[in-house]
Amino acid sequence: MTWVAWGCLAAAAGSLPLFTANTYYLYVAASVGLLTIVTSGLNVLVGFTGQMSLGHAGFYAIGAYAAAVLTTRVGWSGWAAILVAILVAALVGAGVAGAALRVTGPYLAMVTIAFGIIVEGILVEWVSVTGGPGGIFNIPKPSLHAFYWVIMGGAAVSLWLVANLRRSAWGRAFLAVKGSDVAAESLGLSAYYVRIMAFTVSAGFAGAAGGLFALLNGYVSPDSFTLQTSILFLLALLFGGEGRVAGPVAGSIALTLLPEFLTSLADFRLILYGGLLMCSIYWLPTGVVGALTRRGDSDRDRDGDSDSDSDRDGNRDRDGDRDSGGAAPLLQVERASLAFGGVAALSEVTLAVPARGIQAVIGPNGAGKTTLLNALSGFYVPDSGGIRLREVPVAGRPPYAIARLGVARTFQTAQVFGDLSVAENVAVGVAGPRLGSVVAALVGAPWTRAAEARLRRRALALLAEAGLTEWVERPADALPAGLRRRLEIVRALARKPRLLLLDEPAAGLAPAEIAELDAYLARLRDTGGPAVVLVEHHMDLVMAVSDHITVLDYGRVIASGTPEAVRTNPAVIEAYLGVSE
Amino acid sequence: MIVQLLVTGIALGSMYGLVALGYHITWVTSRTMNFSQGHAVMAGAVVAFAFYVGLGWPLWAAVLATLVILAALGIGLERVAVRPFFRVASPAWLLSTIACGIIAENVAMLTFGKDARAFPSVLTQKPILVGGAGFYAQELLIPVVGLLLMGGVQLFYHRTGYGKQLKAVAYNPEAAGLMGIHIPRAVMCAYGLSALLAGIAGVLLAPVLNVAATMGTIIGLKAFAVAIIGGLNSAPGIMVAGLGYGLVESFVAGYLSTGAREIIGFALVILVLVVRPWGLLGSRPARRV
Numbered sequence: 001m002t003w004v005a006w007g008c009l010a011a012a013a014g015s016l017p018l019f020t021a022n023t024y025y026l027y028v029a030a031s032v033g034l035l036t037i038v039t040s041g042l043n044v045l046v047g048f049t050g051q052m053s054l055g056h057a058g059f060y061a062i063g064a065y066a067a068a069v070l071t072t073r074v075g076w077s078g079w080a081a082i083l084v085a086i087l088v089a090a091l092v093g094a095g096v097a098g099a100a101l102r103v104t105g106p107y108l109a110m111v112t113i114a115f116g117i118i119v120e121g122i123l124v125e126w127v128s129v130t131g132g133p134g135g136i137f138n139i140p141k142p143s144l145h146a147f148y149w150v151i152m153g154g155a156a157v158s159l160w161l162v163a164n165l166r167r168s169a170w171g172r173a174f175l176a177v178k179g180s181d182v183a184a185e186s187l188g189l190s191a192y193y194v195r196i197m198a199f200t201v202s203a204g205f206a207g208a209a210g211g212l213f214a215l216l217n218g219y220v221s222p223d224s225f226t227l228q229t230s231i232l233f234l235l236a237l238l239f240g241g242e243g244r245v246a247g248p249v250a251g252s253i254a255l256t257l258l259p260e261f262l263t264s265l266a267d268f269r270l271i272l273y274g275g276l277l278m279c280s281i282y283w284l285p286t287g288v289v290g291a292l293t294r295r296g297d298s299d300r301d302r303d304g305d306s307d308s309d310s311d312r313d314g315n316r317d318r319d320g321d322r323d324s325g326g327a328a329p330l331l332q333v334e335r336a337s338l339a340f341g342g343v344a345a346l347s348e349v350t351l352a353v354p355a356r357g358i359q360a361v362i363g364p365n366g367a368g369k370t371t372l373l374n375a376l377s378g379f380y381v382p383d384s385g386g387i388r389l390r391e392v393p394v395a396g397r398p399p400y401a402i403a404r405l406g407v408a409r410t411f412q413t414a415q416v417f418g419d420l421s422v423a424e425n426v427a428v429g430v431a432g433p434r435l436g437s438v439v440a441a442l443v444g445a446p447w448t449r450a451a452e453a454r455l456r457r458r459a460l461a462l463l464a465e466a467g468l469t470e471w472v473e474r475p476a477d478a479l480p481a482g483l484r485r486r487l488e489i490v491r492a493l494a495r496k497p498r499l500l501l502l503d504e505p506a507a508g509l510a511p512a513e514i515a516e517l518d519a520y521l522a523r524l525r526d527t528g529g530p531a532v533v534l535v536e537h538h539m540d541l542v543m544a545v546s547d548h549i550t551v552l553d554y555g556r557v558i559a560s561g562t563p564e565a566v567r568t569n570p571a572v573i574e575a576y577l578g579v580s581e
Numbered sequence: 582m583i584v585q586l587l588v589t590g591i592a593l594g595s596m597y598g599l600v601a602l603g604y605h606i607t608w609v610t611s612r613t614m615n616f617s618q619g620h621a622v623m624a625g626a627v628v629a630f631a632f633y634v635g636l637g638w639p640l641w642a643a644v645l646a647t648l649v650i651l652a653a654l655g656i657g658l659e660r661v662a663v664r665p666f667f668r669v670a671s672p673a674w675l676l677s678t679i680a681c682g683i684i685a686e687n688v689a690m691l692t693f694g695k696d697a698r699a700f701p702s703v704l705t706q707k708p709i710l711v712g713g714a715g716f717y718a719q720e721l722l723i724p725v726v727g728l729l730l731m732g733g734v735q736l737f738y739h740r741t742g743y744g745k746q747l748k749a750v751a752y753n754p755e756a757a758g759l760m761g762i763h764i765p766r767a768v769m770c771a772y773g774l775s776a777l778l779a780g781i782a783g784v785l786l787a788p789v790l791n792v793a794a795t796m797g798t799i800i801g802l803k804a805f806a807v808a809i810i811g812g813l814n815s816a817p818g819i820m821v822a823g824l825g826y827g828l829v830e831s832f833v834a835g836y837l838s839t840g841a842r843e844i845i846g847f848a849l850v851i852l853v854l855v856v857r858p859w860g861l862l863g864s865r866p867a868r869r870v
Contacts (some may be wrong), residue, residue: 007630099851099854099855100854103854103858103859105645105672106604106608106614106813107860109804110805110850110854111850112852113802113847115851117802117843118843118849118851120846121840122844125841227802231683235676238676266692267687267690268691269687270683270684270686270687270690271683271687271688274680274681274682277679278680278681278684281666281673281676282665285673307590373709511783566719
């Protein structure tokens with residue numbers, strides 16, 4: 001079905017020059033191609049990574065002017081000029097991203113808008129290079145017929161590159177950061193770095209399209225690169241369907257052809273664009289392509305993999321260098337304190353986690369248990385005191401850095417990557433920060449594909465072990481709550497962590513599911529799994545599986561010891577039941 | 582020259598601040614904003630022009646009618662473009678308000694026309710001369726009204742009961758909701774007030790700048806820059822940033838060129854954000870884990 005649609009599209013694009021010699025039609029079709037290239041790249045940023053840019057006309061402009069200057073002033077060939085256009089745009093993109101992506105939401109929108117306006121201003125002011133408001137005119141123009149093929153080829157290649165990228169570790173990292181940047185960081189991914197890469201890739205695509213635009217028209221001027229252009233790019237992407245490889249094609253066709261059909265309504269152009277934007281936001285949240293393919297998705301659910309058991313032993317090859325119990329604790333918390341606006345969430349907490357076994361942290365609501373986990377995994381930085389992991393001080397390091405030292409965690413409300421399938425969720429954990437080269441991912445290099453196959457086999461093996469085989473191809477959003485928690489644990493274990501932090505894994509589970517969790521944790525401990533810090537309210541579970549229990553109340557450690565000792569500790573009984581003398 | 586640049590800078594800067602306060606007001610109550618706030622400025626100028634020049638109403642009546650219409654537009658915008666996406670973790674509100682803005686611009690083009698027109702005012706008929714520097718009385722009126730309004734908004738938030746309720750919503754919407762504050766109405770009021778401020782800016786600016794359907798975009802962007810520089814959740818930061826931005830812009834235009842004005846102004850925004858990512862006086866939103 002999908003292949004038929006792609007085939008028809010290719011046939012239409014290929015046969016157009018055979019049916020018409022009318023240069024106008026060819027030019028309009030070439031414009032569709034250009035817009036497809038830009039929006040394919042923008043799709044990586046907006047659709048995959050969930051970031052917004054209102055300044056991509058700036059990268060389009062940089063590509064166009066780079067190509068224009070190189071072909072006119074330096075006398076380079078068009079091909080070389082376009083290659084440089086891509087590189088320059090990507091480079092500037094990386095720089096802008098470095099500044100822009102420290103912030104989110106409206107702040108990010110502002111930086112991208114400001115970038116676009118600055119580029120536009122420079123194009124007008126820097127007359128000696130850009131030709132000022134008049135632009136650059138005498139660009140050597142290839143024949144439209146020949147260049148039509150170049151642009152259509154470029155559009156096809158763009159779609160192919162983005163499709164490859166989506167299937168790679170990078171593609172999953174983008175969608176993971178979009179789904180939950182907190183969870184992505186807990187798996188060792190730096191959300192900042194991943195977003196910068198998405199921004200850079202999208203800027204490169206815009207640069208390529210800009211270079212082609214300059215050669216197609218034979219002239220460039222600042223009018224083509226305004227804020228409206230940036231909005232148009234975004235509109236085409238959203239209308240077509242963000243996050244879907246085919247979305248940019250549909251959006252580009254619609255947004256290029258509609259104004260051409262409605263030339264008599266030129267005065268209503270902005271109303272048309274605004275109306276389209278409103279329509280797509282209201283009624284087509286997943287775009288035209290999303291609306292058309294919604295049925296198709298459910299058909300694909302069944303073709304789960306059959307060789308999922310073949311690699312059952314693959315996950316036993318744990319690192320040989322694990323500490324074998326002995327002397328130094330795996331994790332040492334020393335007098336860690338943390339206050340939120342005068343309220344002490346943790347005060348002078350001292351805790352040692354040995355390299356094996358399950359350490360439970362319990363306490364009444366608001367005792368600081370989750371705060372402690374957040375401090376251990378780097379999401380909070382203690383105001384004072386230290387946290388050492390295998391003797392290395394880690395307090396103050398970002399979450400992804402701590403994750404890379406072998407700490408994995410789950411969250412109080414399970415944070416699965418909703419846009420990814422269950423298998424892909426686990427694959428994000430298996431790959432961790434090892435994403436490989438983004439260029440290799442784009443072109444689908446053979447070694448990338450081989451690594452992909454390995455990742456997938458391992459993810460499927462882990463899922464099979466956890467009894468999730470029938471769900472592997474379903475989007476993680478479709479999982480019931482109990483299985484989401486299980487998926488989160490599998491994903492965390494896929495990192496082969498030394499230390500696993502579980503934040504209320506039994507919350508909201510049915511009694512039968514809690515019993516399964518109980519057995520799962522016990523098996524994990526008995527088969528040489530990682531050390532576990534378990535924050536939990538279900539006392540039966542805690543008492544059954546824990547080797548050691550630490551009790552927090554108002555941010556202080558009030559008791560610590562074996563389950564038996566804690567159970568009978570008067571301070572603990574008082575904290576829980578409020579008994580006072 | 583310096584006096585003239587100072588007057589112009591403070592006049593424009595106070596308007597940027599006033600419009601930027603509109604972004605702030607809706608942001609703190611709803612974590613959304615009207616990205617087409619600049620088009621509300623344009624609407625203020627165009628509607629006032631229509632009543633005052635077009636229909637020949639007396640100035641006070643024209644201004645009053647304009648303000649009522651603008652508040653209504655703000656409330657309408659909230660209904661159509663914001664409420665459906667309220668607190669959805671998607672940028673849909675951003676795009677839908679942009680869409681409403683460009684539709685508004687086109688409507689203004691069709692009704693008001695494509696050309697800029699002068700807005701007659703007694704305060705711009707004769708320039709005041711101070712030692713070789715010339716400026717209009719209107720340029721003195723603008724910052725006075727602007728700063729008074731900004732102060733008034735602050736008083737409203739800090740001193741009146743309803744203002745305090747809105748502040749509570751800003752501080753913690755869930756708790757405010759539990760205390761019986763009607764949050765959708767608070768957001769609606771915020772949007773009405775926000776558009777109203779933009780409308781006032783439009784009326785005040787109309788005699789100095791010309792009235793045009795396309796005037797909104799750049800004013801809106803500069804005001805947005807001011808809101809970001811000052812910190813979206815800090816009203817005092819925004820006022821300071823507004824005046825600062827107006828002055829920098831005026832002096833760059835005076836001593837360098839009008840072309841450099843935009844480049845330097847927006848480069849400044851990026852610079853500030855690199856140094857202080859959440860604005861000069863803004864604070865980082867708490868990270869939820």
